[in-house]
Amino acid sequence: MRAVVYRGPNDVEVTDVPDATVQDPTDVLVKITTTNICGSDLHMYEGRTSVEEGKVLGHENMGVVVEVGPAVSRVKVGDRVSVPFNIACGTCRNCLHGWTSFCLRTNPIEGMVGAAYGYANMGPYDGGQAEYLRVPFGDVNLLTLPEGTEHENDFTMLSDIFPTGWHGTELAGVVPGDDVAVFGAGPVGLMAAHSALIKGAARVFVVDQQADRLRLAESIGAIGVDFSAGDPVEQIMDATRGRGTDRGVEAVGYQAHDPSGEEHPELVLDNLVSVVRATGGIGVVGVYMPQDPGARTEAAQQGRIGFDYGTFFTKGQSMGTGQAPVMRYNRQLRDLIVAGRATPGFIVSHELPLDDAAEGYARFDRREDGWTKVLLRPEALAS
Ligand SMILES: NC(=O)c1ccc[n+]([C@@H]2O[C@H](COP(=O)([O-])OP(=O)(O)OC[C@H]3O[C@@H](n4cnc5c(N)ncnc54)[C@H](O)[C@@H]3O)[C@@H](O)[C@H]2O)c1
Ligand SMILES: [Zn+2]
Ligand SMILES: [Zn+2]
Structure with missing residues (x-):
C-alpha cells in the first residue's frame, strides 16, 4: 500500500x-x-x-x-x-x-x-x-x-483536534459568560475558540501573528490579537479594562516563538499566567517534551521550562495539561x-x-x- x-x-x-x-x-x-x-x-x-x-x-x-x-x-x-x-x-x-x-x-x-x-x-x-x-x-x-x-x-x-481544542477549554474550566484567551490560531487554537464559543463564552481572544489564521478566528466570532503588533497581554488587558480573562488555553507548545521567530518555550505560559485573572484556569494542550535536544538552553533541552511559577502560585490559578x-x-x-x-x-x-x-x-x-x-x-x- x-x-x-x-x-x-x-x-x-x-x-x-x-x-x-x-x-x-x-x-x-x-x-x-x-x-x-x-x-x-x-x-x-x-x-x-x-x-x-x-x-x-x-x-x-x-x-x-x-x-x-x-x-x-x-x-x-x-x-x-x-x-x-x-x-x-x-x-x-x-x-x-x-x-x-x-x-x-x-x-x-x-x-x-x-x-x-x-x-x-x-x-x-x-x-x-x-x-x-x-x-x-x-x-x-x-x-x-x-x-x-x-x-x-x-x-x-x-x-x-476538535476534541483537543474542547479538552483545552475543559482543562481551563470554561463556563458560559467567561472571557477566554486562546494562544495559537493554528488548527488546535481555532478548535479551542470554536469550542469556547459553543460553550457560551462571552468573548474569546485568539492570539497569533499570522493574519490568515487571525481572520479565520474572526470569521467564527472570536477577537484576533496580533502579537507582532505589540504585547498580547497588554492588548487583552486593555480590552478587558485591566481585569484579564477568566480562562486561558495554550495551543502553541514548546516551539513558541517571539515575533522574530526566536523560540522561547516559556513565553506563552508566562503570557497566560499574566493575562488570566486570579483563581482562573489554564488549559495546556500545546505539547511540551521531557527531552528536546534542539532547544536553545540546557534546561529546556531537559524539558525544564522556567515559567513564572511564583505569579502562578500567588494568583491561585489552576493548570491542566496533557494529551486529550x-x-x-x-x-x-x-x-x-x-x-x-x-x-x-x-x-x-x-x-x-x-x-x-x-x-x-x-x-x-x-x-x-x-x-x-x-x-x-x-x-x-x-x-
Ligand atoms: N494535547 C493534545 O492532545 C494535542 C493534540 C494535537 C495537537 N497538539 C499540539 O497543539 C499545538 C498546536 O497544534 P496546531 O496543529 O494548531 O499547530 P500549529 O503549529 O499549526 O499552530 C501553532 C500556532 O501557534 C502560533 N504561535 C507561535 N508562537 C506563538 C506565540 N508566542 N503566541 C501566540 N501564538 C504563537 C503559530 O504562529 C501557529 O499559528 C502543537 O504543539 C501540537 O503538537 C496537542
Ligand atoms: Zn493531531
Ligand atoms: Zn488502557
Whole structure:
C-alpha cells in the first residue's frame, strides 16, 4: 500500500510499504478516506523528536471498516468510522476513568503511558497517512459515523483536534459568560475558540501573528490579537479594562516563538499566567517534551521550562495539561456536527491526494499564507 514515511528532518516520502493487516483478534482494518496533517506531525518533521526513520506517519484518521478480527463484535465491515488518535485498551485503570490518553497497557516503551498512531515515543503503531490502518482494540476505540460522505471535512476533525481544542477549554474550566484567551490560531487554537464559543463564552481572544489564521478566528466570532503588533497581554488587558480573562488555553507548545521567530518555550505560559485573572484556569494542550535536544538552553533541552511559577502560585490559578482523551468527547462533538451546531471543517484549507503529502508537509510547515489545515485522500471520495 501507499503510505507517508518519515525519512529524516524535513523529509517525508510517499512510498510502497507492506499492507496493514489484522494481527490480533481485537484488531480492525480501516480503509482510509481522509487523514490529516497535524501541527504535532511538524514537531517530528522538523527533527525535534526521536521518531525513527521509516515510521509511517498519521494520527488523524477516518475511513471505512474493511476487515474485523475474530474477537470484534460491535464494529462491522462497512461501518464509517473516526479513529481517535489515542490507542486505548479500554480496560486499564486510566481507560476506565476516561483517561484513554494515558492508557497503561498500549505503550510498551518503558516509562511511557498513552499510545498513538504514527508518532514518536507513542508505541510501535504505524500511522494512517496510508491506504489502510490497523486499529488495535477496534471495539473500544472506533467511533461510528453516519454512513455516506456527508460532513467528511467536519468529521475528520474528530480524531484529534476538535476534541483537543474542547479538552483545552475543559482543562481551563470554561463556563458560559467567561472571557477566554486562546494562544495559537493554528488548527488546535481555532478548535479551542470554536469550542469556547459553543460553550457560551462571552468573548474569546485568539492570539497569533499570522493574519490568515487571525481572520479565520474572526470569521467564527472570536477577537484576533496580533502579537507582532505589540504585547498580547497588554492588548487583552486593555480590552478587558485591566481585569484579564477568566480562562486561558495554550495551543502553541514548546516551539513558541517571539515575533522574530526566536523560540522561547516559556513565553506563552508566562503570557497566560499574566493575562488570566486570579483563581482562573489554564488549559495546556500545546505539547511540551521531557527531552528536546534542539532547544536553545540546557534546561529546556531537559524539558525544564522556567515559567513564572511564583505569579502562578500567588494568583491561585489552576493548570491542566496533557494529551486529550478523545473518546471523552468525540461522540458528543459528532452529534453537535450532525445537528449543525459545530462546523470544525471551517479550518480546512487544502485537500490533496496522498501522493502529494510531501508538498503538503513542506508548505504547512512553512505556515505559508492560507495553509491552515491539510487533508490527504488516498483516493477521491466516492459521491
Ligand atoms: N494535547 C493534545 O492532545 C494535542 C493534540 C494535537 C495537537 N497538539 C499540539 O497543539 C499545538 C498546536 O497544534 P496546531 O496543529 O494548531 O499547530 P500549529 O503549529 O499549526 O499552530 C501553532 C500556532 O501557534 C502560533 N504561535 C507561535 N508562537 C506563538 C506565540 N508566542 N503566541 C501566540 N501564538 C504563537 C503559530 O504562529 C501557529 O499559528 C502543537 O504543539 C501540537 O503538537 C496537542
Ligand atoms: Zn493531531
Ligand atoms: Zn488502557
